[in-house]
Amino acid sequence: MQKSKFSWANIYLVCVFIFLYLPIFYLIFYSFNAGETMNSFTGFSLHHFSELFSDTHLVIILLNTFLLAFLSALIATFIGIFGALFIYYLKRRSHRNTLLSLNNILIVSPDVTIGASFLILFITLGTLFSGFSLGFWTVLLAHISFSVPIVVLMILPKLQEMNDSMITAGYDLGANERQILKNIILPYLSPGIIAGYFMAFTYSLDDFAVTFFVTGNGFTTLSVEIYSRARRGVSLEINALSTLVFLFALVLVVGYYYISKDNQGRSKKKKRGVLR
Template sequence: MDRKISHSSRLFLGLIFIILYLPIFFLIFYSFNSGGNMYDFESFTLDSYKELFADTRLLIIVLNTLLIALLSALISTIIGVFGALAIHSFKKRSTKNTLLSLNNVLIVSPDVIIGASFLILFTMAGIKLGLYSVLLSHIAFCVPIVVLMVLPKLFEMSPSLIDAAHDLGASQFDVFRKVVLPYITPGIFAGFFMALTYSLDDFAVTFFVTGNGFTTLSVEIYSLARRGISLNINALSTLLFLFTIILVIVYYFITVRNKPNGMGVRR
């Protein structure tokens, strides 16, 4: 019976992966089509990639996207870590749950509502739509993600570690630097990479708060797709997919490397 269940589970898992990845591989396959369409594959070519790298405007958009993603991930990680520490510091369980619920509002709310809210806010505040409006919006919806990644590590940490550090004469800053920070490092890395991925992937919120002369890859791909089928979109999507895989691999090796360092007091 167990074998049958195991075999059925594997088949189901394989089917799910096929459904998820088949369209992606289909897109990648036709990015090398010399026919210029996604119907008949004529021969292998790199023309779409050559055109992509020759497009100066698109390269600037790629740099804009990476800049926004890295800055928003870095800033939101810093804010999110201190936010998680603040929530964890409250003694009352009801207070923690209330703050955590407020933190989750931006995660569970529809992107369209969040984007429209930020658009109204920036318009009322007189902030010009562009780099800063996109950056502030990305930071805002990335912070709750970081908090959710860091909080579980704080809840796992035994209070005896902090008490032992104080008994050894460590100051409050030393406790944070040598005990708390090393312990929650895997959560910090997880939050950073999650924020980076969310920022790179976001379309709905960015679509509302971006202005003339500034855009990101998600908005640009949407604009290109509306004009019709172009293999440049396939080539660009292929590169983004490969970049995402590299991020996942880097995150995996970093978390594996930091696992043994999450316990005990560092001197």
């Protein structure tokens, strides 16, 4: 009985790998193709990669995308921390639930809706203020606002499992509100904050729909650029770029794994230090 159950799980895993990873590996494989199409593999070559790096336009877009992800995640994390604290410390349960629901609706609502509504907002702002136009700043604002709910959602559980008498103990030991926030609450929440930052970072990095709406003529991100190039026929340069992005994502996941493990195992390492 148990054995058959086990094999079902294996079949599921194999299916997941085939359907999700095979296309990616196929794409990566052809980024090393010496030829110019994905019809046949004519030999190993890195010339698509060198082509990619000599394409300054694309490299600038790549850097812009990362700068955008870095900044939007940073600001969203900052706002999200206080959002989570605000929701947690709301006295009325009904208010708290309402705010939390509003927060969650933003996460599940389609990107297209969010993108379109941002476009309308920015265009209205553009007609009101002559200096306001679509570009880096509008994309940044949009990314921050769809990242904040995610950060809030990553931090709230940690806040809810926090022992409130810890705060009382902080007052008892002479700390004021600011010191309690800085020395007790924030360090305690740090695993949630780091997770929230990484989530916001990746959401910003791979967002297409919202960005597509609010990006102007001068500014574009990687996902939008790949989309527009793919419409003109995929060049293997895009494969090379995808390979790099995939590797970067892999590094990110592994990095996150070690950071979270380090947070949990911090005390253990210190113990070993004592015994040594």
